[in-house]
Amino acid sequence: MPERLFDVAPDGQLFFGPGVLRRSPFAADVAYIIALWAHIDGDLASILSRMLKADIAVGTAMYLSLVNSGGQRSALNAAAKEALPEWQQLLLQTIGSVAETSRTERNQFAHRVWGHSSELPDAILLTHPKTIVNHNVSHRQRSEILPDGRGVIRPEPIDDKDILVYRQGDIDAAVAGAEHAQELYRLFYAVVCGSGEGPKAQLLADPIVRKRLDEIGKNASEEAKAILGIKAKEKLKH
Numbered sequence: 001m002p003e004r005l006f007d008v009a010p011d012g013q014l015f016f017g018p019g020v021l022r023r024s025p026f027a028a029d030v031a032y033i034i035a036l037w038a039h040i041d042g043d044l045a046s047i048l049s050r051m052l053k054a055d056i057a058v059g060t061a062m063y064l065s066l067v068n069s070g071g072q073r074s075a076l077n078a079a080a081k082e083a084l085p086e087w088q089q090l091l092l093q094t095i096g097s098v099a100e101t102s103r104t105e106r107n108q109f110a111h112r113v114w115g116h117s118s119e120l121p122d123a124i125l126l127t128h129p130k131t132i133v134n135h136n137v138s139h140r141q142r143s144e145i146l147p148d149g150r151g152v153i154r155p156e157p158i159d160d161k162d163i164l165v166y167r168q169g170d171i172d173a174a175v176a177g178a179e180h181a182q183e184l185y186r187l188f189y190a191v192v193c194g195s196g197e198g199p200k201a202q203l204l205a206d207p208i209v210r211k212r213l214d215e216i217g218k219n220a221s222e223e224a225k226a227i228l229g230i231k232a233k234e235k236l237k238h
Contacts, residue, residue: 002170005117005125005163012119014158016132021114024124029171030109036178037106043185048076050192051083087224088192091203094213095188099181105174120165127163184209204229
C-alpha cells in the first residue's frame with residue numbers, strides 16, 4: 001500500500017509535471033492497469049447485456065452511456081436484482097466489493113498528477129490535481145497589496161499531506177489487483193452464461209472472495225447460503 005510523502009520524506013525537492021510518468025520505469029505498468037480496466041468494462045457490459053437478455057451491442061451502448069463508475073455499478077445491481085437468483089446477486093456484489101480498490105486506483109492513475117522527489121529516486125508520486133493547482137495559484141496570486149499599489153506574492157510549498165508514494169512493490173500490487181478483478185468478472189460472466197459448476201467453484205475457492213462473501217452474505221437466505229457455502233456465525237457461549 002502506498003505511503004504518504006508526509007510520513008516518509010517530507011523535506012525533498014518536489015516536481016510535478018506531464019513528463020514525469022513518461023520518464024518513469026513505472027509508465028508501462030500504469031498504462032497496463034488503465035488498459036486492463038477498459039477490458040473489464042467490456043466484460044461488465046457483456047454481463048449487463050446477458051442480464052437484460054439484450055444483444056451485446058445494445059447492452060454495451062447502454063453501459064458506456066452511463067458517465068461514471070457509480071452509475072454503471074447502480075445499473076448492474078438493479079439489473080441483477082431483477083434478473084439473477086439471490087446467490088448470483090451476492091457473488092456479483094462480492095466481486096464488485098473486491099474489485100473496488102483496483103477500480104479506485106485505476107481512476108487515480110488516470111486522473112491525478114504524477115511527480116517525483118529528490119529524496120526518493122526509486123519512487124513516483126501521485127496527488128490530486130487540486131494540490132498542484134493550489135500551489136500554482138500561490139505563485140501567481142497577490143496575497144497583499146502595498147500602499148503604492150504593488151502586489152506581494154508569497155508562494156506556498158506543495159502540500160505533501162495528500163501525496164502518495166508509489167514504489168515498485170506498490171505498482172506490482174496494483175497490477176495484481178487489476179488482473180485479479182479481470183479474472184473474477186470473467187468467471188462471473190461464465191457463471192451467468194451457465195457454463196457449468198467450474199467457474200462458480202473457482203470463484204468460491206478464491207480466498208479473498210470467500211472472506212468477503214461470508215461477510216456480505218451473512219443475512220442471505222438459507223438457500224443462497226447453502227449454494228455459496230456461506231458459514232453461519234458461531235454463537236457465543238454464555
